[in-house]
Amino acid sequence: MSVKRVVMMTGLSAGLVGALALSGTAHAGELNRGALLSAQCETCHGTDGTGAAPMPSINGMDVADMVDVMKAFASKEEKSTMMYRHAQGYSDEELKAVAEYLKGK
Amino acid sequence: MNIHDMNRRDFIKLLGATGAVSTLTACGLPTAAMAKAGGRVVVVGGGFGGATCASYLKRWGPDLNVTLVEKEAKYVTCPFSNKVIAGDMSIAEITHSYDGLKARGINVINGEVTGVDAAAKKVSLKGGQALSADALVLSPGISFEYGRVENDDKVAESMPHAWHAGPQTVLLRKQLEAMADGGVVLIVPPRKPFRCPPGPYERASLIAHYLKANKPKSRIVIVDSNPSHSKQKAFHAAWAHLYGLGEGKMIQWVSGDQGGPVVKIDPSTMTVEKEFGDKFKGDVINFIPHQKASALVMSAGLTNKDGWCDVDQGTFESKVAKSVYVLGDSCVAGAMPKSGHSANSQAKNCAAAIVAKMAGQSQPTPSYANTCYSLISPDFGISVAAVYQLKEGAIKKVSGGVTPPHPGENDRFYKNEAKYAKGWYKGITSDMFG
Numbered sequence: 001m002s003v004k005r006v007v008m009m010t011g012l013s014a015g016l017v018g019a020l021a022l023s024g025t026a027h028a029g030e031l032n033r034g035a036l037l038s039a040q041c042e043t044c045h046g047t048d049g050t051g052a053a054p055m056p057s058i059n060g061m062d063v064a065d066m067v068d069v070m071k072a073f074a075s076k077e078e079k080s081t082m083m084y085r086h087a088q089g090y091s092d093e094e095l096k097a098v099a100e101y102l103k104g105k
Numbered sequence: 106m107n108i109h110d111m112n113r114r115d116f117i118k119l120l121g122a123t124g125a126v127s128t129l130t131a132c133g134l135p136t137a138a139m140a141k142a143g144g145r146v147v148v149v150g151g152g153f154g155g156a157t158c159a160s161y162l163k164r165w166g167p168d169l170n171v172t173l174v175e176k177e178a179k180y181v182t183c184p185f186s187n188k189v190i191a192g193d194m195s196i197a198e199i200t201h202s203y204d205g206l207k208a209r210g211i212n213v214i215n216g217e218v219t220g221v222d223a224a225a226k227k228v229s230l231k232g233g234q235a236l237s238a239d240a241l242v243l244s245p246g247i248s249f250e251y252g253r254v255e256n257d258d259k260v261a262e263s264m265p266h267a268w269h270a271g272p273q274t275v276l277l278r279k280q281l282e283a284m285a286d287g288g289v290v291l292i293v294p295p296r297k298p299f300r301c302p303p304g305p306y307e308r309a310s311l312i313a314h315y316l317k318a319n320k321p322k323s324r325i326v327i328v329d330s331n332p333s334h335s336k337q338k339a340f341h342a343a344w345a346h347l348y349g350l351g352e353g354k355m356i357q358w359v360s361g362d363q364g365g366p367v368v369k370i371d372p373s374t375m376t377v378e379k380e381f382g383d384k385f386k387g388d389v390i391n392f393i394p395h396q397k398a399s400a401l402v403m404s405a406g407l408t409n410k411d412g413w414c415d416v417d418q419g420t421f422e423s424k425v426a427k428s429v430y431v432l433g434d435s436c437v438a439g440a441m442p443k444s445g446h447s448a449n450s451q452a453k454n455c456a457a458a459i460v461a462k463m464a465g466q467s468q469p470t471p472s473y474a475n476t477c478y479s480l481i482s483p484d485f486g487i488s489v490a491a492v493y494q495l496k497e498g499a500i501k502k503v504s505g506g507v508t509p510p511h512p513g514e515n516d517r518f519y520k521n522e523a524k525y526a527k528g529w530y531k532g533i534t535s536d537m538f539g
């Protein structure tokens with residue numbers, strides 16, 4: 001049973017649901033730094049990074065692989081038309097937060 | 106088990122999530138957020154900013170009551186409308202319904218907002234209905250600022266702007282189809298700032314693509330009021346490569362520095378006149394009027410002296426009205442251009458701010474991105490992209506740039522950019538409406 005459903009059963013408010021979601025429990029309404037950062041990728045790669053052909057899907061990737069490929073895009077070691085310009089905009093810590101969020105999607 | 110029989114231990118057991126338990130025990134119940142029970146958000150405008158914001162509010166705050174008010178029954182995107190003008194796509198292919206948002210539990214009202222009471226966070230609709238909210242999000246786009254060019258309010262039919270996608274797009278397409286080979290198309294961009302800085306130049310490109318294949322003796326003259334334009338080097342290199350650039354060639358760009366800005370247009374003689382008297386005659390004229398924030402936010406008293414809305418660039422809350430948020434083309438968003446991608450990105454930060462506030466939590470650090478792809482032909486694309494951060498209250502660019510301008514040497518790059526432009530369109534429209 002999801003957190004949301006339990007809260008609904010107990011008649012608690014939307015505010016509590018938000019607070020629970022923000023604490024990082026797995027939830028449809030999850031909002032944290034990783035979610036907001038990844039939302040910037042989702043514009044191109046589709047909601048939850050599930051892809052928008054020919055834009056590749058980027059969900060469910062291994063965390064280390066994602067961070068590695070992003071750093072390679074940034075250094076241009078990995079060739080890209082677009083990704084180098086985006087990858088260069090994020091710190092290692094941010095890339096890790098993105099990778100962790102998208103891994104679970 | 107009946108709800109009333111469930112004690113706190115059962116509740117916690119059911120949660121089965123230790124993270125949530127520690128939040129509850131450490132902080133107790135968030136009483137400030139509790140007071141917001143049934144928190145209601147009204148979003149006005151179902152375009153790039155508004156549709157995205159409504160969708161992400163519901164995603165991150167599933168129990169929020171989210172209402173989206175949009176005056177049109179369906180949304181026609183400006184992105185890719187230049188392809189419709191060039192005859193490469195149909196208007197149906199760029200038209201989207203709100204069914205996906207309705208299915209997500211968003212209350213979509215097809216109606217026009219006629220008044221905004223910013224202090225009361227209340228909007229009134231044509232027909233008399235009124236809606237009040239705990240937070241009000243406005244993403245109503247742009248309005249035209251008439252009176253800056255003589256006759257600019259009289260030419261929507263004779264010199265279609267096609268800067269709101271829909272009937273205007275179709276009208277401009279029809280005029281191009283009716284034009285004889287050897288005709289002259291004038292494109293008249295507005296002065297900066299305006300929605301979609303590369304838009305007039307992408308339009309010139311795709312019209313050139315159509316003319317080259319169908320009416321090869323025709324020409325396009327861009328009669329600019331600005332001394333420079335978006336992605337200029339990349340556009341000019343690609344034009345020279347694909348169509349020919351300069352006087353007598355298929356595309357000619359007349360800078361704002363040559364003869365000054367456009368001051369007069371005359372639909373009876375189909376001419377465009379610059380400040381120092383230079384006149385240009387066209388068979389088809391695409392006159393794009395000057396722009397400012399939507400009349401809706403203007404009449405609500407939310408605009409600054411230049412006609413745009415000042416906001417907190419982290420949350421998009423208006424500088425003049427509490428819990429009223431302004432997104433997209435209408436707002437001043439630091440280094441971000443007025444684009445659909447920018448509006449989408451801003452909407453997510455705004456949704457995060459509202460959800461966090463209503464839950465009594467702090468907003469995750471803002472993060473923004475933009476990309477504007479422009480098609481030089483259906484198979485040749487260029488782009489500008491950037492990632493931004495909030496620094497000292499303003500949105501600042503931290504990475505990005507324009508496609509390198511070396512056409513001919515690496516056509517594959519441009520081919521891939523055109524391919525990914527289609528992916529971008531699919532991605533962003535599914536993100537907004539899916």
Ligand SMILES: Cc1cc2nc3c(=O)[nH]c(=O)nc-3n(C[C@H](O)[C@H](O)[C@H](O)COP(=O)(O)OP(=O)(O)OC[C@H]3O[C@@H](n4cnc5c(N)ncnc54)[C@H](O)[C@@H]3O)c2cc1C
Binds near residue numbers: 177182444
């Ligand atoms: C030719 C052209 C090409 C473009 N190409 C691109 C591109 O490739 N990439 C890109 O990122 N951007 C592009 N843009 C820019 C993009 O279209 C805008 O920046 C974007 O639409 C801004 O989003 P918004 O939410 O501010 O406004 P809009 O998307 O215009 O949405 C505003 C909505 O509010 C509704 N509305 C207004 N007033 C009311 C009212 N009183 N009551 C109810 N509803 C109301 C309108 O009907 C509309 O649906 C292009 C623009 C043009 C003109």
